Amino acid sequence: MDNENILTGKIHQALNNGRKALIPFVPAGFPSKKRFWDVVLELDDAGADIIEIGVPFSDPVADGPVVEKASLRALEQGVNLEWIIEGLAENSPGMRAGIVLMGYFNPFLQFGLQDLAQKARKAGANGLIIPDLILEEVLPYIDMFKEHDLAYIPLVGLNTPPERLKNYAGLDPAFAYLVSVMGITGTRAGADKLLRDKLTQAREAFNCPVALGFGLSTKDQLEPIRDLVDAVVFGSALISHLDEGKSAGDFLRSWR
Amino acid sequence: MKKGYFGSFGGMFVPExxxxxxxxxEEAVNRIMPEKSFQQDIARIYKDFVGRPTPVYYCGNFSSELGFDLFLKREDLAHTGAHKINNTVGQALLARHMGKTCLLAETGAGQHGVATATAAAMLGLECMIFMGALDVERQSINVQRMELLGARVEPVQSGTRTLKDAINEALRYWIAHQQDTHYCLGSAVGPHPFPLLVRELQSVIGREAREQLLERTGKLPDKVVACVGGGSNAIGIFHPFVNDLEVQLVGIEAGGSGRTGDNHSATLAKGSPGVLHGTHSFLLQTPEGQVLPSHSIAPGLDYPGVGPEHSYLKDSGRARYEVVHDHEALEAFRLLSGKEGIIPALESSHALAWVISSTRNIEPGSQVLVNLSGRGDKDLNIFRKAEQDTEN
Structure with missing residues (x-):
């Protein structure tokens, strides 16, 4: 396709090379403000296809304790959208991976959504994931995001009904992100029949690639559903790995 | 208006x-609640279990000093000592109709937790309460009450370890246990349909008071005054008066100590629109959209957000919102206890304090209705400590 979204393209590229696309998530300012961009560059170097940068929020209701702690730590260090966008503008030019900003709605809303779309795109971001901005609430902004060539990536769950998956598909997203556990991030990984069924429904509903995330900590967990997944997202497992002082590149290489 | 919105406020900002x-x-609210059998059940529970209708009391002693007629809607006489029970028995009944077996709730000082545990015990439901670890320490008696009523109380260690974090944790728990659990949210806040549902259940306060005053005095009150934290007691007494345009609606927020730089809970007066806990409403936040810690001497007002319908009533000018500080509320607490033999909750004392300090703005002979949303026995320790602090 000529005008394929850049994030869609990154996932297709990985699939064409016979592997799943790898999408690491790192909270901005983690493990420290100083080290953060090195971690991002390391992930890029180790072959991340898309990197999700977490924008910290004081009340992250869709996240588990690991991400929440990292988020609060980032806030204490004064990490904010301005710092993220500035750093991104500096570091993104040499990077191969696509960049997605992931964060709760209020910091984006206070920054100004139009302003954000413009500045984030210019700095090198390709998409947004906003866990608390569901279908009905994103509609007022969707055209504006498109105008700025910033992809809105919907999160769907094991309990999202097929009709609603289709409604999300109607937004023509760059990829869809299925949350693999019926809980919060980083606990109870599971790949049972429910997950297979939902992935099958998602593949029917969406024309775009489907990424699976939340609760993935080992490669084995992927085996039973390999055929249904285009990309995998890592959050808590990577954070814990980094927290132990280990290298981001090693983590990612173990998944390749 | 867009579904789930009050003007530009409200909505459903939640994880998918x-x-x-x-x-x-929402389906249950629309289908089950209007049914005759549900309405009969809730009416019976309100009467026999909660003790409704609660009276409207004319403060004779106080009124002669103030120069206008002060009436109190006595929610302090409702079972468990506050208006919170109106909401919890209604939601518990709805949960049972929905086939849920567990009631989940957050609580700050413990009042809503106790009211939820009470409703759960009465209707034979399990009960799970999230409470900030700091609040668990400060309110051990309420923890004991909840446990006695059969609830499991889970201390929340994250964030500021208070009400706001208890709500975060309750939302997380609900995500994982939605099949058998109903989240009994304690105020007219949160995502649609909670602000509507809680208003619907708390409106019994205003409906009764309106009728009781009309019967007694032959006219509507000139002013209806209530304290506003999340704003459930206020929306409950305001709502049945909203179309009576001659009735002034006044919400009173908690200004904390009033010293510059100190935390407070005056969300509508000093906050700005933002999104927290699933709703777009006024919020105490940094310019970057991070939620600020709140404070009030009244634990029940200590919340950095406010129900979206109050934001709408403020914006549209139908209601006005004023700020009262800790020391004024404490003085009202002392005055009402001594003059009328009623110990008001420190939350309700904020509403009283505004009325007392506004005598110059209230015309002689007019009628003022204050929602006495709860009893103040629970606040004696706070009151005593504050008195000692002033003496020292």
Missing amino acids: LLVPPLAEL
């Missing part, structure tokens, strides 16, 4: 995983 249980709840 919460959309199905919220849709299920």
Whole structure:
């Protein structure tokens, strides 16, 4: 396709090379403000296809304790959208991976959504994931995001009904992100029949690639559903790995 | 108006995983609540279990000093000592109709937790309460009450370890347990349909008071005054008066100590619109959209957000919102106790304090209705400590 979204393209590229696309998530300012961009560059170097940068929020209701702690730590260090966008503008030019900003709605809303779309795109971001901005609430902004060539990536769950998956598909997203556990991030990984069924429904509903995330900590967990997944997202497992002082590149290489 | 919105406020800003249980709840609100059998059941529970209707009391001693007629809607006489029970028995009944077996709730000082545990015990439901670890320490008696009523109380260690974090944790728990659990949110806040549902259940306060005053004095009050934290007691007494345009609606927020730089809970007066806990409403936040800690001497007002309908009533000018500080509320607490033999909750004392200090703005002979949303026995320790602090 000529005008394929850049994030869609990154996932297709990985699939064409016979592997799943790898999408690491790192909270901005983690493990420290100083080290953060090195971690991002390391992930890029180790072959991340898309990197999700977490924008910290004081009340992250869709996240588990690991991400929440990292988020609060980032806030204490004064990490904010301005710092993220500035750093991104500096570091993104040499990077191969696509960049997605992931964060709760209020910091984006206070920054100004139009302003954000413009500045984030210019700095090198390709998409947004906003866990608390569901279908009905994103509609007022969707055209504006498109105008700025910033992809809105919907999160769907094991309990999202097929009709609603289709409604999300109607937004023509760059990829869809299925949350693999019926809980919060980083606990109870599971790949049972429910997950297979939902992935099958998602593949029917969406024309775009489907990424699976939340609760993935080992490669084995992927085996039973390999055929249904285009990309995998890592959050808590990577954070814990980094927290132990280990290298981001090693983590990612173990998944390749 | 857009579904789930009050003007530009409200909405449903939640993780997608919460959309199905919220849709299920909305369906139940629309289908089950209007049914005759539900209405009969709730009327019976309000009467026999909660002790409704609560009286409207004319403060004779106080009124002669103030120069106008002060009436109190006595929610302090409702079972468990506050208006919170109106909401919890209604939601518990709805939960049972929906086939849920567990009631989940957050609590700050413990009042809503106790009211939820009470409703759960009465209707034979399990009960799970999230409470900030700091509040668990400060309110051990309420923890004991909840446990006695059969609830499991889970201390929340994250964030500021208070009400706001208890709500975060309750939302997380609900995501994972939505099949058998109903989230009994304690105020007219949160994502649609909670602000509507809680208003619907708390409106019994205003409906009764309106009728009781008309019967007694032959006219509507000139002013209806209530304290506002999340704003459930206020929306409950305001709502049945909203179309009576001659009735002034006044919400009173908690200004904390009033010293510059100190935390407070005056969300409508000093906050700005933002999104927290699923709703777009006024919020205490940094310019970057991070939620600020709140404070009030009245634990029940200590919340950095406010119900979206209050934001709308403020914006549209139908209601006005004023700020009262800790020391004024404490003085009202002392005055009402001594003059009328009623110990008001420190929350309700904020509403009283505004009335007392506004005598110059209230015309002689007019009628003022204050929602006495709860009893103040629970606040004696806070009161005593504050008195000692002033003496020292």
